[in-house]
Amino acid sequence: MKFPRTIGFRIALGFGLLIIAIILNAILSYRVVARIQTTQQELTDILDPSIRGLIEIRNAVNQSGDLARSWEHSGRDTESPVLNELRHLLQTSLPASHQQILQLSDGWRQHDSETYNELYTYINDTLYPEISRFTTGLYPAGHTDTLSTADRMAELLSSYEYTDSELKNLIRRFERLSAQVKERTEGIYRTTRNNFLITGVIIALAALIIAALMYYSLVNPVKQYRNAITSMGKGIIPEVKFREGSDEMGQIGAALNSMIQGLRDLYVFSEEIGKGHFKSEFTPLSDRDVLGNSLIRLREDLQNAAIEEEKRKQEDKRRNWSNHGIARFSEILREYSGDLQSLANKLISELVEYLGARVGGLFLIRWNGPEPGVIELIASYAYDRTKHLKKSILPGEGLVGRCVQEGGTIFLTDIPEDYIRIKSGLGEDQPKSLLIVPIRLNELIIGVIEIASLEIFQDFQIEFIERIGTSIASSLSGEHAGTSK
Numbered sequence: 001m002k003f004p005r006t007i008g009f010r011i012a013l014g015f016g017l018l019i020i021a022i023i024l025n026a027i028l029s030y031r032v033v034a035r036i037q038t039t040q041q042e043l044t045d046i047l048d049p050s051i052r053g054l055i056e057i058r059n060a061v062n063q064s065g066d067l068a069r070s071w072e073h074s075g076r077d078t079e080s081p082v083l084n085e086l087r088h089l090l091q092t093s094l095p096a097s098h099q100q101i102l103q104l105s106d107g108w109r110q111h112d113s114e115t116y117n118e119l120y121t122y123i124n125d126t127l128y129p130e131i132s133r134f135t136t137g138l139y140p141a142g143h144t145d146t147l148s149t150a151d152r153m154a155e156l157l158s159s160y161e162y163t164d165s166e167l168k169n170l171i172r173r174f175e176r177l178s179a180q181v182k183e184r185t186e187g188i189y190r191t192t193r194n195n196f197l198i199t200g201v202i203i204a205l206a207a208l209i210i211a212a213l214m215y216y217s218l219v220n221p222v223k224q225y226r227n228a229i230t231s232m233g234k235g236i237i238p239e240v241k242f243r244e245g246s247d248e249m250g251q252i253g254a255a256l257n258s259m260i261q262g263l264r265d266l267y268v269f270s271e272e273i274g275k276g277h278f279k280s281e282f283t284p285l286s287d288r289d290v291l292g293n294s295l296i297r298l299r300e301d302l303q304n305a306a307i308e309e310e311k312r313k314q315e316d317k318r319r320n321w322s323n324h325g326i327a328r329f330s331e332i333l334r335e336y337s338g339d340l341q342s343l344a345n346k347l348i349s350e351l352v353e354y355l356g357a358r359v360g361g362l363f364l365i366r367w368n369g370p371e372p373g374v375i376e377l378i379a380s381y382a383y384d385r386t387k388h389l390k391k392s393i394l395p396g397e398g399l400v401g402r403c404v405q406e407g408g409t410i411f412l413t414d415i416p417e418d419y420i421r422i423k424s425g426l427g428e429d430q431p432k433s434l435l436i437v438p439i440r441l442n443e444l445i446i447g448v449i450e451i452a453s454l455e456i457f458q459d460f461q462i463e464f465i466e467r468i469g470t471s472i473a474s475s476l477s478g479e480h481a482g483t484s485k
Helices: 007-073 081-107 110-136 149-233 248-274 290-335 340-355 398-406 459-475 477-484
Strands: 359-368 371-381 410-412 422-424 427-429 433-441 444-453
Touching (some): 007 110, 081 110, 248 290, 340 359, 340 371, 340 459, 371 398, 371 444, 398 410, 398 433, 398 444
Antiparallel strands (some): 359 371, 410 433, 422 427, 433 444
């Protein structure tokens, strides 16, 4: 059978054991008191009254003997008050004492009762008749009195001595019994005192053990819980790990351990958030974990803010990059104005390097009247000229011709294998992106910029090239006018 290990069960068990011990002690005390009462009752109700009654009978017998001798010495006067007193003693006092003894003899031992009955029978059947004959001189018919008065007195005294001896022996026996009962009572008192002392010590030790167990089970854990909660109230995370178990204190310990671990997790999570590590994992204690869920929302808000901040920084970086590029190429356009070839070479080389690309080319359209003519490569950067398609392209021919014909930017990441290769220290590589942008002047396309890279061009880079295309077209407009005449 498995017993519950709850605090209530332990308290009930402890106090139950104490109650059982107290009940056992009470039962033992009751039995002891009952024994004492029995012995005391035997002593007070039987032995002591019996001794007093036997003493009264003995005194009455002895007094009757004394009265008989006094009557003898007084001259045997039949009118003597001594004789009347003797008769009253024998006829009234002795029978009254005998009746008291008879009432007490029911509680005597059988041997003592038989001894007394034999003795009183002797008194009644022998001593009384002898006293009566001595005082009256009357004898049964046919009896011949051959004894003198002195002999009869001696015979009577002999009967008195026998009766007194038997009564004294019986009284001594009852006195021994009384002494034994008193000694037994004293022994019971001593035993009871020792038992009470031992029982009291046992109950006290049991109480101390139960108190110690209660302190260990209740008071000590409660103090630890109080200290831990006080520390947490001050913002300090305790380092102690509490005992866990199936009882109430063990359950409280488990709850506190979970709470402390949750606070540690919250602390670590908040530290990670503070360091900007928004990918750190955290699991709330429950769906109602207000603080944990609040920190998760804070992480999401901070993460979104960081993303927005990063976007803003990227936008600023791209904007600065674009502005710097525009200023840089505006300076190039001013510096190399009037020298078309030098301007074209500088523009394409700087543009490829500024974009981080690998190869590039600048094409101009030779106009034949109102229609575009041949598209010529006037400047290039890092092209493998032996493998380049053509230096002169017709409108609609290839990607460059299609760009002129369609008038829009072409951006490719899936480039034909035989279109262009990029040389590097490891050999030749296929470019990952190709950008072909028309350069316009008042909606008129005057040329094309073609750039290939081992990286994917970003939207802001494409927008940048389209923006500076207008400035390049304006600088190259003189060449466009010269060719169109």
